[in-house]
Amino acid sequence: MTAAAPTPAPTAPAPVVHPPLPVPQALAYMGAAVMLALSQGLGQGFVSANIPQIAGDLGITTTQASWLMAAYMIPRASLPLLLIKIRTQYGLRRFAEVGIIAYVAVALASVWMQDFRSAVVLQALSGAAAAPLSTLAFMYMLEPLSQQWKMRLGLPAAMAVMMSGPTLARVVSPALIGDGGLGGIHLTALGMAMVSLMLVFRLPLRPVPHMKVIQSLDFLSFLLIGFGFAGLTIGFVLGPIHNWTDAPWVGALLAASVASLAVAVAVELNREAPLLDIRWLVSPAMLHLTATLFLFRLILSEQSAGAPRMFLTLGVPPSQMTGLFAIIVGASLLGGLACVAWMRPNRVAVLHLIALLLIAGGALMDAQATIDTRPEQxxxxxALIGFAGMLFLPPAMMAGLVSALARGPQYLLSFVIVFISTQSLGGVLGSGLFTTFINNRQAAHYAVLTEQIAVGDAPTMQAIAARAAGLAAQVPDAASRSAQAAAQIAQEATAQASVMAYNDAYLLTALIALGAALALVLHMLRDRLALRMSPQAEPDVTP
Structure with missing residues (x-):
């Protein structure tokens, strides 16, 4: 005897169609959206780009400092579960005002961050307070536009600014840090938060109908899903650092996270008004979209976890990488402009194919790196990868929004959760997998190199003698010269092994992108053949 299917969630109020605002007001709202997006993006980027500096400022190890990144990302991935329902029940204006006040309060408290425990708490609060800013940035960008321009202009513009924030943080961080520690970064974040506060109160969002949508079981589902997301985030941030198997608690946490998510799915499937429509999320179309977003986020880890860390391994200071990251930001913005010009519902597959080919080409170019490679090369x-990232995400989000709204406004929440979760969790999981692959390949390459430069080997002895001769003017003692020369060769072997490992990761990224592009081409050909083979409707000749 089969159980009756649960009734769908209460229908959300029909969206209110506001007329477009005059051009001066529209520009003001779009400027507010840019400020909100940059405040959120820079706040996240300041943490990820300055882990070593934060560790030194707090007097902790970089492993401990990595907990700060995990603490920030946990609420960013899970809190959107409730934010959209809170916004629907209590209204846009109250949602915007409370959210921005909380963000300013946390930014103000961060100025006095002095120890590790307070830093972890403040980063968790920062992630929670930054979560509404992503939604507010979208709403302020879409608010003044007409319906036909919301998807075509508003969506790519909001995505371009939001996705550029973490990279822009790497451009401005060296100048803000200087010789004065992290005080400049905290004050910059506070100043941008206060400007955002002024803009939210000066430019209120137009009201929409309220509806009571929050139920008591929503909190149980939220706690279960939030714990699952938190465990995955902590596991994939700290797992590569602890080499996975060296810390048994990582595996136990990941298992508990999967179990928590499984219980959440069981609860949601048996609710009359679920927080998430699980049946719709596991439909073929949504599974395909989710897999696409997740795969692309994994591929883009090459840019966030690849080149910056490789250059740090090679001893390149952050101040010498600002030009590279500035060009990446510019390329991302150009990708957003390209979406404004070319993005249409029937061009999504073509734009995705172009993006995958550009990523594959950029990764293949990066795979030729050597220990002498520098950011300019x-x-x-x-730039190709940055441009491709913005050429991919807005069309994917547009396709998901159109699919969700076609089924009804209540499905919008489920899609937003899919999108935010795949981006937040995908970024964390992608970085963890990328780092794990590099660590394993580096160990393998280093083992081969050390066999080749074994002490007693004739070429190795010649290399040590040549290095020692070059150190004769600085080191008078012969034994010390030989020891120092051998240490230099071993250090160069370590750097060479690291670069070879990154080249392997770049090559793997290119192969994944090419494989995805091939699958997309086959999918497009299948759709075209199906369209040609479908019976044509007879023309209506009735007068």
Whole structure:
């Protein structure tokens, strides 16, 4: 005897269609959207780009400082579960005002961050307070536009600014840090938060109908899903650092996270008004979209976890990488403009194919790196990847929004959760997998190199003798010269093994992108053949 299917969630109020605002007001609202998006993006980027500096400022290890990144990302991935329902029940204006006040309060408290425990708490609060800013940035960008321009202009513009924030943080961080520690970064974040506060109160969002949508079981589902997301985030941030198997608690946490998510799915499937429509989320169309977003986020980890860390391994300071990251930001903005010009519902597959080919080309170029490679030599390849990222995400989000709204406004929540979760969790999981692959390949390459430079080997002895001769003027003692020369060769072997490992990761990224592009081409050909083979409707000749 089969159980009756649960009734769908209460229908959300029909969306209110506001007329477009005059051009001066429209520009003001779009400027507010840019400020909100940059405040959120820079806040996230300041943490991820300055882990070593934060560790030194707090007097902790970089492993401990990595907990700050995990603490920030946990609420960013899980809190949107409730934010949209809170916004629907209590109204846009109250949602915007409370959210921005909380963000300013946390930014103000961060100025006095002095120890590790307070830093973890403040980063968790920062992630929670930054979560509404992503939604507010979208709403302020879409608010003044007519319906036909919301998807075509508003969506790519909001995505371009939001996705550029973390990279822009790497451009401005060296100048803000200087010799004065992290005080400049905290004050900059506070100043941008206060400007955002002024803009939210000066430019209120137009009201929409309220509806009571929050139920008591929503909190149980939220806690279960939030714990699952938190465990996955912590596991994939700290797992590569602890080499996975060296810390048994990582595996136990991941298992508990999967179990928590499974219980959440069981609860949601048996609710009359679920927080998430699980049946719709596991439909073929949504599974395809989710897999596409997740795969693309994994591929883009090459840019966030690849080149910056490789250059740090090679001893390149952050101040010498600002030009590269500035060009990546510019390329991302150009990708957003390209979406404004070319994005249409019937061009999504073509734009995705172009993006995958550009990523594959950029990754193949990066795979030729050597220990002498510097940021200037990766400008073209990284610009291609940055441009491709913005050529991919807005069309994917547009396709998902159209699919969700076609089924009804209540499905919008489920899609937003899919999108935010795949981007937040996909970024964390992608970085963790990328780092794990590099660590394993580096160990393998280093083992081979050390066999080749074994002490007693004739070429190795000649290399040590040549290095020692070059150190004769600085080191008078012969034994010390030989020891120092051998240490230099071993250090160069470590750097060489690291670069070879990154080249393997770049090559793997290119192969994944090419494989995805091939699958997309086959999918497009199948759709075209199906369209040609479908019976044509007879023309209506009735007078």
């Amino acid at each position: 990766m400008i073209v390849s990284q």
